[in-house]
Amino acid sequence: MNIEKLIESLGKALGKLIFNKQEKSSEKFNIEQMTSTDLFKIFFNKLFHSSDYNKAEDLIFKELEENNSQEIYDISLEFYNSLLQKSDLDLNNNNFSREEIYQGLNDLKKYNKKFITN
Template sequence: MFQQDWILRQIEMIGVILARLLFGKDKPDYEIVEKEKLSDSDQLYIELIRMLDEGKINEAENRLYEELDPARLPMLELALAFYSRLNQFDDAYLEAHNYSRQEIEEGLHAATKLFGIQLE
């Protein structure tokens, strides 16, 4: 339990630090600017959040990695928002859907590494 709380806080801190350094934001958050004209990234974000809410966590993460493009920095912002949102679920929800805090941390590290950011 204590280790899970520590991992949860670590994930939050990594997201906040990267959001501030890279995007000038207080927290990792993906914003849809034009709701009438959704970009491909906007549509992907909506799809991923829906999948997370439906408990399709592994499928959502796989979908994220299919689309991550290191040449497009906004995709890193989307990945940070994805893992931040995932980190907000409680341990029971994650366990019920075969996922863990450790996997969130590993996924966050892997996503940032694709963009040339080594967290370890």
């Protein structure tokens, strides 16, 4: 298998996984059309699903600094809400604490100001 086909296969699999994209037989996933947000989602989901919460959190704030969009903000909220559902044992086993969750939610407030409308 050549590298181009391998990348194409990876792109299709990631597209299905990340974007709930149903592939049509004639449809191709073009990695060149991926945005920085698409790449962020891929890396973020990998970190989250491998329980590397600290790196996932670092990636969130890096992305918010570079791309403070509603979509990234929403992903950030979903991340912390998902962590709140985890047991203390799970969090502690993965080097994360409830205090870090609350601090992260508090830190998100400065990014939310952009999206508040009066």
